[in-house]
Amino acid sequence: MTSRANLAWLLASLLVTIAVVFFWQWIANTGYVSRVFLPGPDRAFAALMRDYNSGKLFTEMGETVLRMVVGWLVASIVGIALGAAIGISPLARTWIAPTLELIRPLPASAIAPVAIVFLGMTDNMILLLVAFGSVWPMLLTTIHGFSNVHPRLDEVARVMRLNTFERVYKIALPAAMPDILGGLRLGLTIALILAVVGEMITVQGGLGSRILLAARAFRAPDIFAGVIMLGLIGLVTNVALTALERRLLRWQPAPAH
Amino acid sequence: MTATLHRLDRKLANTPPASAKTKGKPLISLKGVGLTFGSNEVLRDIDVEIGEGEFVCVIGPSGCGKTTLLRILSGLIQASRGTVSYRGKEQREPASDIAIVFQDYANALLPWRTASQNVSLALEAAGMPRAERRDRIAELLSKVGLSKHADKFPSEMSGGMQQRLQIARCLAQNPSVILMDEPFGALDAMTRQKLQDEILSIVSESNVTAFFVTHDLEEAIYLGDRVIALEPNPGRIAELIDVPLARPRNQLTTREEPEFLALRRKLFDFVLRYE
Numbered sequence: 029m030t031s032r033a034n035l036a037w038l039l040a041s042l043l044v045t046i047a048v049v050f051f052w053q054w055i056a057n058t059g060y061v062s063r064v065f066l067p068g069p070d071r072a073f074a075a076l077m078r079d080y081n082s083g084k085l086f087t088e089m090g091e092t093v094l095r096m097v098v099g100w101l102v103a104s105i106v107g108i109a110l111g112a113a114i115g116i117s118p119l120a121r122t123w124i125a126p127t128l129e130l131i132r133p134l135p136a137s138a139i140a141p142v143a144i145v146f147l148g149m150t151d152n153m154i155l156l157l158v159a160f161g162s163v164w165p166m167l168l169t170t171i172h173g174f175s176n177v178h179p180r181l182d183e184v185a186r187v188m189r190l191n192t193f194e195r196v197y198k199i200a201l202p203a204a205m206p207d208i209l210g211g212l213r214l215g216l217t218i219a220l221i222l223a224v225v226g227e228m229i230t231v232q233g234g235l236g237s238r239i240l241l242a243a244r245a246f247r248a249p250d251i252f253a254g255v256i257m258l259g260l261i262g263l264v265t266n267v268a269l270t271a272l273e274r275r276l277l278r279w280q281p282a283p284a285h
Numbered sequence: 286m287t288a289t290l291h292r293l294d295r296k297l298a299n300t301p302p303a304s305a306k307t308k309g310k311p312l313i314s315l316k317g318v319g320l321t322f323g324s325n326e327v328l329r330d331i332d333v334e335i336g337e338g339e340f341v342c343v344i345g346p347s348g349c350g351k352t353t354l355l356r357i358l359s360g361l362i363q364a365s366r367g368t369v370s371y372r373g374k375e376q377r378e379p380a381s382d383i384a385i386v387f388q389d390y391a392n393a394l395l396p397w398r399t400a401s402q403n404v405s406l407a408l409e410a411a412g413m414p415r416a417e418r419r420d421r422i423a424e425l426l427s428k429v430g431l432s433k434h435a436d437k438f439p440s441e442m443s444g445g446m447q448q449r450l451q452i453a454r455c456l457a458q459n460p461s462v463i464l465m466d467e468p469f470g471a472l473d474a475m476t477r478q479k480l481q482d483e484i485l486s487i488v489s490e491s492n493v494t495a496f497f498v499t500h501d502l503e504e505a506i507y508l509g510d511r512v513i514a515l516e517p518n519p520g521r522i523a524e525l526i527d528v529p530l531a532r533p534r535n536q537l538t539t540r541e542e543p544e545f546l547a548l549r550r551k552l553f554d555f556v557l558r559y560e
């Protein structure tokens with residue numbers, strides 16, 4: 029894609045955002061929805077500015093981002109390592125895969141009570157929740173990627189007499205990378221959701237607690253300010269992952285436009 | 286060392302290697318080799334000896350077991366019957382000095398590595414220090430005419446370029462034997478002839494032994510010292526044909542020689558029997 033086309037896309041998406049904000053303001057102004065439930069962007073923005081000036085905004089955001097990222101990193105390391113081990117050995121696949129299929133459909137929120145029993149209403153409980161929920165896409169995509177390395181590449185590795193470590197590191201891992209990156213992206217989305225859910229359950233600070241407390245006190249602008257921040261976190265992490273993906277997958281032929 | 290002497294010998298004597306039997310002790314030998322996949326007997330009673338520096342081509346109708354034979358030779362798969370030995374030892378796993386040029390080059394290259402990094406893989410596998418790799422890679426790429434494309438990914442290269450890259454990577458293994466499975470099958474006629482000549486000069490330069498599977502009868506005659514004709518169901522050796530054409534060969538004159546035409550006729554008749 030040319031940079032000019034890129035710019036056009038960026039402008040278009042910016043326009044859509046602006047249009048949505050205006051629409052939101054218009055709805056709020058007409059008063060169809062009670063001001064108690066739906067503040068306009070003006071009041072949400074005012075709440076944002078207030079918390080920004082007091083420094084509360086970034087403290088809360090920082091807490092949520094930290095939980096999301098740490099939980100996600102733990103999940104990535106566990107998911108990729110375990111996925112590689114399972115994916116590379118057909119024996120492990122037949123032994124372990126059925127158990128995984130049993131645990132996987134459990135909604136992550138269902139393990140929250142279990143995690144609370146063991147860890148209490150703590151930070152660690154949130155991390156466990158985040159890691160448990162986001163490990164699955166990483167694990168499954170890594171298994172998929174590793175078990176789908178083209179057999180010819182396995183033969184190339186054999187002919188060159190690569191050892192197991194070299195086979196994983198030089199052949200299987202890069203071959204599985206497109207799959208793994210997809211898993212990382214999915215996992216990150218889930219990690220953000222679960223970090224917020226965990227914060228709502230434990231009320232240990234962060235944007236989740238903020239939204240929960242604001243809802244209990246009917247402070248709608250604060251809720252919306254929190255939601256906007258969550259949206260921004262999602263946007264920024266996605267952009268960062270896209271940049272990483274571009275860099276790691278620059279060998280892939282450009283998709284035809 | 287012995288290889289160098291051998292090469293020198295040949296250069297001094299300046300005699301084209303005539304018949305296979307005069308070409309030193311057998312490097313690879315197959316005795317009574319057979320292979321059965323389930324209930325499907327693919328190969329039966331294959332007996333061949335391949336001498337050092339010899340160029341052996343294999344032809345035969347589709348499905349007669351050419352690829353399977355090559356894979357048995359390489360040690361990638363094991364024969365169900367008979368013995369395969371390489372340098373007098375039984376062939377159980379691919380040996381480090383046997384290189385394979387796969388037919389499907391697009392799958393055999395590492396798409397996430399550039400041309401030079403793909404060549405580098407073989408050097409890394411051989412444990413060559415990083416500092417020495419660079420020069421060797423440049424030398425190999427220039428040998429196959431890819432110097433200008435060193436930093437391209439396979440997806441940015443044409444089919445012919447990718448196949449040349451695979452050949453360069455095989456040469457990086459410093460092989461004594463190159464096994465090639467219809468390496469030029471997907472290429473256009475011009476590229477094909479160019480690569481045929483490149484292979485011939487590489488092989489004669491380094492006294493490499495070559496085992497070359499092809500569908501193309503003329504290609505088999507043009508390249509080979511000997512041609513193995515396989516007949517199907519199960520795959521057996523129908524004929525072992527010596528190619529008494531002088532080397533170096535020439536795309537125009539060699540192909541016009543009466544022996545060439547006679548051999549072509551003979552192989553053509555053979556293949557027609559199985560159409």
Ligand SMILES: Nc1ncnc2c1ncn2[C@@H]1O[C@H](COP(=O)(O)OP(=O)(O)OP(=O)(O)O)[C@@H](O)[C@H]1O
Pocket residue numbers: 322325327345346347348349350351352353354
């Ligand atoms: N892994 C396998 N399992 C079962 N049968 C196989 C396997 N590989 C090959 N065969 C069978 O062995 C026979 C020979 O196959 P092979 O690929 O060696 O033929 P080929 O001479 O190389 O054919 P082509 O010219 O089309 O490449 C075929 O009948 C094929 O069905």
Ligand SMILES: [Mg+2]
Pocket residue numbers: 351352353466
């Ligand atoms: Mg074949």
